[in-house]
Amino acid sequence: MSKSLKVVIACGGTGGHLFPGIAVAETLKARGHDVMLLISKKSVDREASAKYGDLRFETVEAVAKPKTLSPRMIPFLWRLWKTAGTCKRLLKQYQADVVLGMGGFTSLPPVYAGHRLGLKTFVHDSNARPGRANILTSRFCTRVFLGVKEGKPFFTNRDTVVTGTPVRAEMVNLPSRAEGAAAFGLDPSRPVLLVMGGSQGAKRLNDLAAESSSKLPAGIQVLHIAGTLDFDRVKATVAGREGYVVVGFCDKMALAYAASDLILARSGASSLTEVAHAGLPSILVPFPYSADDHQIRNAEVFSNAGAAELVHERDLDAGKLANLASGILNDLQTRERMAQAARALDTPDASARICDAIEATLH
Structure with missing residues (x-):
């Protein structure tokens, strides 16, 4: 595409939104486009974005939706309106051509603001069971991008395209197993x-992982990313x-994957x-309180493909996990069969597919 675009990507709030957004931003920049990423003021956004000094980040107020009948709905709607106003001013100042939301209620105000300004607007949903925030945001979108085909029925009367979910550039070519093991002091x-x-x-x-470790056969190593809040415990x-x-926050995920043979997540x-x-x-243990059971639906995609063992938390104890x-x-x-099934679920050109679809709407 000859024309350089100014693209705003709303991707704050969680790593699940931020990292795919960064991946798209890197691809757009490589194609000669200008990109600004909107993130929240949460520490996860600040820590994760710090290593991408070549990208421009701006913070906006994160707006999380309470239950519909909650008395907190009124202040939520007020904050939503204020944040949409802030985003509108940012978009006009930046002279944006495109707004892409990577999901969640952090995406709604920028996408809505872009819609009101007459810009091309998009939202990406990674889940097999899309979130209500994205379904609402899709009302203001030119097109909806889907991580998996299972999400399509939830966006009725919307223009959708299955793109896959992007991975960061550092994930594209994993290091060697020896490098990964050395980074964490493991025996390759x-x-x-x-x-x-x-x-x-x-x-x-x-807790389940830590308790099961004493029941694992000798020789099996564990690399446990516990999160900063749970690290000490x-x-x-x-x-x-x-x-x-045990590590807290891990910014070396490519090395962690390279060192590993099996995931528990x-x-x-x-x-x-x-x-x-x-x-x-x-081995996938869906969070039992995820909105609309979307984690169960995600796990079912991998389980049905033979890439994962799906185990509900209520059915799991340390002994079962170790076995x-x-x-x-x-x-x-078994490991190789599951690995091949996992690779078959990969969409390695997801970032390129999203960028192609964005560019196609502006020809």
Whole structure:
């Protein structure tokens, strides 16, 4: 495309929105477009965006929707209106051509503001069961981008395209296993279970992983991303256990995937996108209180494809988890079959597909 576009990407609030937004921004910049990313004032946004000094970030007020019948709806609507006004001024000052929301209520005010200004507007939804925020935001969109085809029926009478969910540039070519193991002090010749507990509803998953470690066969290592809030507690729980590495916030996910043989995680869409890209088998324990059970729907996509074992939290204890993990890690044929199924779910050109679709609407 010859014309350089000014694109605003609203992607704050969670890593699941931020990292795919950064991936799209990197692709747009490589194509010669100008990009501004809108993030929230949350620490997760500040910490994660700090390593991308070549990208422009602006903060806007994050607006989380309460329950519809909650008395907090009135102040929510007021904040939403104010944030939309702030976004409108930002878009006019920036002279934006396009607004892309990467999901959640952080996307609604910028997309709505762009719609009111007559700009091309888009929203991306990663989940098999799209969130209500994105369904509402889609009313103001030129087109809706979907991470998986299972989301399409929820956007009736909307122009949709399945693009996949982008991964960050650093994830495109993973380091070697030896590099990954060295980064975390692991033995590359021994199997590694990667626990991704630093996410929504992480405490119970962290507990299960820590408790099960004493029941794992000797030789299995654990790399546990516990989250900054739970780091000290998990570290104390597994103190002295050989081959058990605990980290809080991990900004070296490419190295973590490269070092690992099996994933234990919740089933947020962005994390699953990276698991598929890394081609790793997984044990998925959906967060039982996720909105509209979207994590269960996400996990079902991987389970039905043979890429993951889906286990509900209510059905899991430390012994069952240890047996399940060791059974997969000690069965090379099963591991490889699940890994191939995971790779088949990957859409490696998702960022390019999104950029192509944006450019096509402005020809």
